[in-house]
Amino acid sequence: MKAIPLGLTGRAEASVTEQLTAQAARSGTLAVFATPFMTALMEEAAYTALTPYLDQDQSSVGVQLNVSHLSATPVGMEVWAESEVTAVDGKKITFQVRAFDRSGLIGEGVHERVVIRSESFLQRCYGKLEEARN
Numbered sequence: 001m002k003a004i005p006l007g008l009t010g011r012a013e014a015s016v017t018e019q020l021t022a023q024a025a026r027s028g029t030l031a032v033f034a035t036p037f038m039t040a041l042m043e044e045a046a047y048t049a050l051t052p053y054l055d056q057d058q059s060s061v062g063v064q065l066n067v068s069h070l071s072a073t074p075v076g077m078e079v080w081a082e083s084e085v086t087a088v089d090g091k092k093i094t095f096q097v098r099a100f101d102r103s104g105l106i107g108e109g110v111h112e113r114v115v116i117r118s119e120s121f122l123q124r125c126y127g128k129l130e131e132a133r134n
Contacts, residue, residue: 001115002053004093008085010049012041016075016101033073038081038107039065042097045083046111050093060093060113061121067109073101083111091115 014020020037022028027036043062050060073079079101087094092114099107 001055001058001091004050004053004085004088006085006088008049008053010045010047010083011080012044012048013078013080014041016073016077016079018075021075030072031075033075033077033079033101033106035067035069035107038069038079038099039067041079041081042067042083042099042107042109042111043113045081046093046095046097046113049083049085049095050113050115054115057117057119058115059118059121060115062111063092063114064112065097065109067097067107067111069107071101071103071106073103073106077101079106081107086110 016033020033021031022034023031025034025036027034047060081099083095083097086096095111097109097111
């Protein structure tokens with residue numbers, strides 16, 4: 001893993017479709033941009049910023065996300081998320097995350113990711129299946 005600089009930024013974009021609404025996510029009854037999809041966009045902005053700094057056998061996983069969804073966005077509007085590295089503590093990376101639509105800020109918060117070795121992580125994860133069978 002290369003040194004991850006404070007201030008490193010990332011961005012992810014989406015167009016709000018019916019598939020990205022609270023109805024589709026089953027997180028509400030309205031046809032507006034869903035909080036689960038907003039947080040996924042925030043995570044995408046963070047993990048894609050980190051990817052160039054990781055070794056080929058590494059990835060990062062989200063371990064904490066504390067956000068506020070401040071404003072609703074209708075179907076048909078573009079949204080984007082931005083991330084900025086605010087702290088690096090070994091393999092734990094902390095980001096400030098924000099989401100926007102053309103009207104302004106729609107969400108903000110803090111997101112933490114941990115750098116992992118992909119193969120060993122997946123082995124531990126899928127090992128749960130074998131444990132559950134016994």
